[in-house]
Amino acid sequence: MSHSVICISSQDGAGAHETAQAVSTTLGLRILDEDIITTAAREAGVDEHTMADVERRKSRLQSIIEGIGVAGGGVYTAPGAEYIGTTEPASEGLRSLISTVIEETAAQGSVLIVSHAASIALGAREDVLRVLLTAPVATRTARLAAMLGADEREAAKVLKRSDDARGDYIKRFYGVGDELPTHYDLVINTEKLSPDQAAGLIVSAAAA
Numbered sequence: 001m002s003h004s005v006i007c008i009s010s011q012d013g014a015g016a017h018e019t020a021q022a023v024s025t026t027l028g029l030r031i032l033d034e035d036i037i038t039t040a041a042r043e044a045g046v047d048e049h050t051m052a053d054v055e056r057r058k059s060r061l062q063s064i065i066e067g068i069g070v071a072g073g074g075v076y077t078a079p080g081a082e083y084i085g086t087t088e089p090a091s092e093g094l095r096s097l098i099s100t101v102i103e104e105t106a107a108q109g110s111v112l113i114v115s116h117a118a119s120i121a122l123g124a125r126e127d128v129l130r131v132l133l134t135a136p137v138a139t140r141t142a143r144l145a146a147m148l149g150a151d152e153r154e155a156a157k158v159l160k161r162s163d164d165a166r167g168d169y170i171k172r173f174y175g176v177g178d179e180l181p182t183h184y185d186l187v188i189n190t191e192k193l194s195p196d197q198a199a200g201l202i203v204s205a206a207a208a
Contacts, residue, residue: 013140022199
């Protein structure tokens, strides 16, 4: 395999988990996803659930914890509102921690990294295959509705929030205002492709 590291970025409903599992099985790669959060949390000395929550609350981070350190003090989000303690790392600290874990993992090789904008974090490495999985909004909405057991109207709202948060994460953590196809080596539309078919394309590209 020419590429020792594969990064799969994905919009919700595009089939990233199933595709990553198929690639992992074929190539014998270990998958790293939430382990990134666990490792970064351990190095930061904070609870991994807190770290994961901080990463998810991307827009909220900007206004609540910008410039706040890892320990000591806290802030109120508004008069009379809830108190936010500073056991949460500041946004720059969180970005640095996650990026460090991604880079150290990539250096070990033979790994498939899912999400966390790893394709952008590792964009300068020659041994990384950067993959984006996507699909039309209608397709992703229908898949998400089936997965959640919800109607498509509610699924569409969830998807919109997810897409917005993903864009905010990439912009705030990596300074990328507009995600482009050129940020990736391979862009796959999974509308008409099964996870196994998408995985086959990735496996072929990884050997190129």
